[in-house]
Amino acid sequence: xxxxxxxxxxxxxxxxxxxxxxxxxxxxxxxxxxxxxxxxxxxxxxxxxxxxxxxxxxxxxxxxxxxxxxxxxxxxxxxxxxxxxxxxxxxxxxxx
Amino acid sequence: xxxxxxxxxxxxxxxxxxxxxxxxxxxxxxxxxxxxxxxxxxxxxxxxxxxxxxxxxxxxxxxxxxxxxxxxxxxxxxxxxxxxxxxxxxxxxxxxxxxxxxxxxxxxxxxxxxxxxxxxxxxxxxxxxxxxxxxxxxxxxxxxxxxxxxxxxxxxxxxxxxxxxxxxxxxxxxxxxxxxxxxxxxxxxxxxxxxxxxxxxxxxxxxxxxxxxxxxxxxxxxxxxxxxxxxxxxxxxxxxxxxxxxxxxxxxxxxxxxxxxxxxxxxxxxxxxxxxxxxxxxxxxxxxxxxxxxxxxxxxxxxxxxxxxxxxxxxxxxxxxxxxxxxxxxxxxxxxxxxxxxxxxxxxxxxxxxxxxxxxxxxxxxxxxxxxxxxxxxxxxxxxxxxxxxxxxxxxxxxxxxxxxxxxxxxxxxxxxxxxxxxxxxxxxxxxxxxxxxxxxxxxxxxxxxxxxxxxxxxxxxxxxxxxxxxxxxxxxxxxxxxxxxxxxxxxxxxxxxxxxxxxxxxxxxxxxx
Numbered sequence: 041x042x043x044x045x046x047x048x049x050x051x052x053x054x055x056x057x058x059x060x061x062x063x064x065x066x067x068x069x070x071x072x073x074x075x076x077x078x079x080x081x082x083x084x085x086x087x088x089x090x091x092x093x094x095x096x097x098x099x100x101x102x103x104x105x106x107x108x109x110x111x112x113x114x115x116x117x118x119x120x121x122x123x124x125x126x127x128x129x130x131x132x133x134x135x136x
Numbered sequence: 137x138x139x140x141x142x143x144x145x146x147x148x149x150x151x152x153x154x155x156x157x158x159x160x161x162x163x164x165x166x167x168x169x170x171x172x173x174x175x176x177x178x179x180x181x182x183x184x185x186x187x188x189x190x191x192x193x194x195x196x197x198x199x200x201x202x203x204x205x206x207x208x209x210x211x212x213x214x215x216x217x218x219x220x221x222x223x224x225x226x227x228x229x230x231x232x233x234x235x236x237x238x239x240x241x242x243x244x245x246x247x248x249x250x251x252x253x254x255x256x257x258x259x260x261x262x263x264x265x266x267x268x269x270x271x272x273x274x275x276x277x278x279x280x281x282x283x284x285x286x287x288x289x290x291x292x293x294x295x296x297x298x299x300x301x302x303x304x305x306x307x308x309x310x311x312x313x314x315x316x317x318x319x320x321x322x323x324x325x326x327x328x329x330x331x332x333x334x335x336x337x338x339x340x341x342x343x344x345x346x347x348x349x350x351x352x353x354x355x356x357x358x359x360x361x362x363x364x365x366x367x368x369x370x371x372x373x374x375x376x377x378x379x380x381x382x383x384x385x386x387x388x389x390x391x392x393x394x395x396x397x398x399x400x401x402x403x404x405x406x407x408x409x410x411x412x413x414x415x416x417x418x419x420x421x422x423x424x425x426x427x428x429x430x431x432x433x434x435x436x437x438x439x440x441x442x443x444x445x446x447x448x449x450x451x452x453x454x455x456x457x458x459x460x461x462x463x464x465x466x467x468x469x470x471x472x473x474x475x476x477x478x479x480x481x482x483x484x485x486x487x488x489x490x491x492x493x494x495x496x497x498x499x500x501x502x503x504x505x506x507x508x509x510x511x512x513x514x515x516x517x518x519x520x521x522x523x524x525x526x527x528x529x530x531x532x533x534x535x536x537x538x539x540x541x542x543x544x545x546x547x548x549x550x551x552x553x554x555x556x557x558x559x560x561x562x563x564x565x566x567x568x569x570x571x572x573x574x575x576x577x578x579x580x581x582x583x584x585x586x587x588x589x590x591x592x593x594x595x596x597x598x599x600x601x602x603x604x605x606x607x608x609x610x611x612x613x614x615x616x617x618x619x620x621x622x623x624x625x626x627x628x629x630x631x632x633x634x635x636x637x638x639x640x641x642x643x644x645x646x647x648x649x650x
Contacts, residue, residue, distance in 0.1 A: 048523070055455060055526040056462070058507035066516075072526060073582050081540050084219040091542030092549060094376075095332035095598025096623075101375040103352055103399070115239040119261045119466035129502035130464045133470070 041067050043075075140165040142646070145211050145305040145359040152199065152209055154223035159199075159210025163254050165281040165359040170257070170303045173649045178278045179288075179298035181217050181227060183257035188212065191254045204253035207366050207386070213248055214307035216295045217258035218265055219350065220339040221245050228341050229263040229273040229291075232467045233431060243374065244308060244340020244350050244367045251366040256304050259294030259368045263515045264458065265343040267291050268423075268587050270319070271578055272517045280572070280611055281647040286571040289319030291456035295353050300614075300647060306354050306363050310340060312347045314566075314591025317603040319355055321566035321616020324605045324645060326360045327353045331623045332602065333378035334596040335364075336371030344453035347446075347595040352492050355643055356602065357633035361385035364626060380624060389630045397634065398424055399434035404542045404590060410569045416607030416615040417565045420636070423606075427635055434562065438547045439593055445548060446592040447585055448528055448541035455525025458518070463509025466502055470508040479504055501609070520581060549597040561632055565590055566603040566618035570611075581595030594620050602629045605642035614645075 047115060052059045059067070113126070122129040140148065140162055151157045167185055174180050195210035220226050220238035222245075227233045241249070248255065262272035268295025271276040278293040280286040281301040288297040292309030296319035299307050309316040311329035322328025328351045335350045342348060352363035368382045400421060405414060463469035470580050479501060484495040499507060514522070528537035555562060568587060577584040594601040599620055606617035617636070621629045637643050 046645050051523055051527045051530065053507075054530060055522050056459070056506040057514075057522060058504070058509055058511040059519070063516075064517070067520065067523060070520065070581055071527070073448065073528075074524060075583070077582055078389070078448050078537065078541075081441055081444050081448075081544055084438075084441060084540075084544060086540060086547070089543040091539055092546035093542055096376060096378065098333075098376065103372065103375075104584070110165035111239055117137070118235055118239060121463060121466075121469035122472075128464050131476075132456055133500075133502055 043072050141169045141302040143305070143361060144283050144356050145354060146356065147280055148210060149209050149632050150307060153631060159195045160189055160256060161258070162210065163188045163192040163212050166256055166304055169301070173301055174303060176279065176284055177281055177297050177301050177650065178276050179213070179259055179294040179301065179303060180257045181260050181275055181294070182225065183375040184224070186256055188254050188256050195254070200623065206250060207362065208248065208251040208253035210252055210254055211306060212256040212304050213253040213363070214256045214259050214295060214298050214304040215245065216261055216292050216307070216309050218261055218341050219244060219308060220309050220341070221255065221258070224258070226258065227275070229261040229275065229276040230513065230515070230518070232461050234274070234468065236466055238339070240339060243336035243371045244395050245339065246365050253306070253366065259292070259298055261293035261294060264341065264454070265291040265310055265315055265516050266403045266454070266517050266521055268318055268584050269577065270294060270315070271574060273517055273604070274515055277574060280571045280648060281525045282324065283571065286573055286613070289322035289571065291315040291326070292353065293319050295324055296320050296327060299325045299353050299355060301397070301649060306352065306359060307532065308350060308363070308367070309353050310350050310613070311597050313450060314349050314588045316353060317566055317591050317601055317616070317618060318588070320357055320603040321618070322571040322638070324614030324616060324642070325353055325355055325606050326602065326643065327351065328360050328364060328370065328602040328626065328629065329594060329600060329633060330364060331378070331600045331627055333376055334600070334624065335366050336377045337372040338371055341456040344450040345457060346453060349595070357637055358389050360602070361389040361530070361630045364630070374558045378624070390628055390632050391631060392635050393628065393631050394428065395558070396424070396429040396561070397559040398429050399433055399555050399562040401439065401562055402433055402435050403437070403439045404564040405482070406585070408568045408589070409565060412609045413565050413567070413569065413615050417617060420606040420617045421563065423636060423640060427639065432559055434559055436551040436555060436593065438551050438565065441544050442548055442593040442596060443585060443589055445451070445541045445544045445596060446588065447524070448537050449545065449596070451521040451525035452490055452529050452538050455529065458522055461510060461513060464505070465541065466511055467586050468513035470505065471511055472505065475504055475508050476501060517581070525584070541628060541631045545596050548593055551573050552593070554596045554598060560628060562620040564618050566616035569613060570613040590618055599623055600626050600629055602633055604633045604636060606636070606640070607642060608645065
């Protein structure tokens with residue numbers, strides 16, 4: 041298993057991480073080693089086995105459809121790095 | 137007479153009930169011990185001195201006035217800093233959340249308060265629970281009270297170290313792949329991972345949502361039973377919490393189990409297990425034999441795949457859960473002015489070089505804000521797991537990694553179901569080695585992951601597990617015995633642990649702190 045710099049840069053973009061060339065150099069062999077290790081699952085015959093996504097397979101837990109108080113806006117914005125009192129502020133999405 | 141901090145939670149509770157000692161005195165004794173020893177150990181990220189004393193004094197006032205007090209009756213409890221406490225900084229051991237102040241209490245914190253537990257402070261951890269040594273904290277490492285040059289385990293390293301060092305009689309940790317049990321083993325305390333769904337995860341900052349669970353750490357099974365009883369039970373705010381009644385663990389824990397059948401897992405005695413730990417585990421089985429238990433060999437044939445399965449599923453879930461840290465809603469945000477200046481400079485450089493493809497591929501300011509904020513906020517292990525999970529979930533790889541791991545997860549669960557048809561509990565070593573030196577595995581992530589081989593299966597299968605002190609190496613470092621039970625059989629685990637502690641003294645050993 042080997043991972044090229046381009047592979048890793050693509051994954052870093054998907055993960056919304058900015059990694060330095062030094063970080064990528066350290067990560068590449070580590071991730072390759074971990075992936076090689078986990079690929080041992082390939083030895084296992086899992087045909088006909090249902091995937092198990094959750095430890096307790098509960099489904100459709102419903103709550104009563106009743107209005108309840110939600111977090112006040114001031115509390116929801118209190119930890120925001122930048123806000124205008126009503127909304128979170130971020131750089132413009134379209135054009136500058 | 138031994139000092140207050142040497143006494144167990146149950147002993148202290150008895151003394152408070154008899155009026156012999158006050159909650160305030162106990163809290164003060166813990167705070168004093170923290171002040172004296174935590175500069176060397178580093179178990180706590182923050183200590184709630186005055187608030188703890190005030191809360192304890194309030195319980196004392198009510199008790200003196202003849203009013204009812206809760207199950208924990210004024211006992212101090214330390215809380216892992218992955219659990220939200222309203223109005224108090226909750227960092228998750230991450231620079232990302234260095235200034236994050238939750239607007240609500242986790243359900244377990246509400247329940248601690250309702251049971252009259254006194255919140256002592258927030259304990260250190262590997263960032264977001266990712267690690268086995270507590271060296272991945274963005275703030276400082278925690279050291280093992282038995283040997284300050286060694287790691288306490290992790291990720292609940294602070295939670296285990298503070299109990300071992302007698303700074304708190306009780307603490308709350310979290311366990312995604314062994315993060316309560318492994319540090320408990322390495323620090324010589326009792327640590328219980330409840331069944332998935334037994335304890336509400338509301339207000340627990342998510343790492344891997346199908347595996348995470350909150351549980352108690354203490355010095356005895358009785359004390360762990362008390363704390364579990366206080367926090368367990370259904371919570372409408374966590375739809376994965378089980379709508380099942382909670383047994384009165386603190387009342388049943390002293391009842392011995394007769395005809396106990398223990399399963400010794402063949403696959404647990406293979407390569408990698410330190411011989412001193414193997415010997416201690418065998419001696420523990422002899423203790424159980426002397427108590428009338430039958431030991432049977434059982435097989436978990438897919439357990440050899442448990443680490444590989446875990447290190448696909450957990451990073452996949454983590455990469456998705458940690459997408460919420462975007463520098464916009466809460467948490468660290470990069471310096472926007474600098475970020476824009478850098479971006480403009482990059483653009484000019486690419487334009488000057490005539491690299492039009494490079495210009496096209498340049499991040500938009502919003503994407504760069506996300507990427508730069510996350511690059512600055514997360515530590516190396518968290519980045520590694522996000523990268524791993526993102527890769528495994530990306531187009532073309534999903535079936536080979538994530539789906540394959542989910543299928544293996546079912547096979548692992550099936551092994552346990554078969555074993556529990558024959559035995560009541562599965563018993564074995566909790567860790568392959570005792571505590572290792574700080575830094576020993578920091579640059580070898582796979583070696584660190586391999587240390588989880590006995591514990592991850594419990595989480596993957598959604599079962600309950602406990603580590604109890606069962607020995608010491610020649611150097612004096614603690615050894616933990618791992619017991620696993622079928623789902624929702626915490627009562628059986630606690631009673632079996634109590635039986636062991638009635639006839640052994642490993643849990644009474646205490647580290648010498650300078």
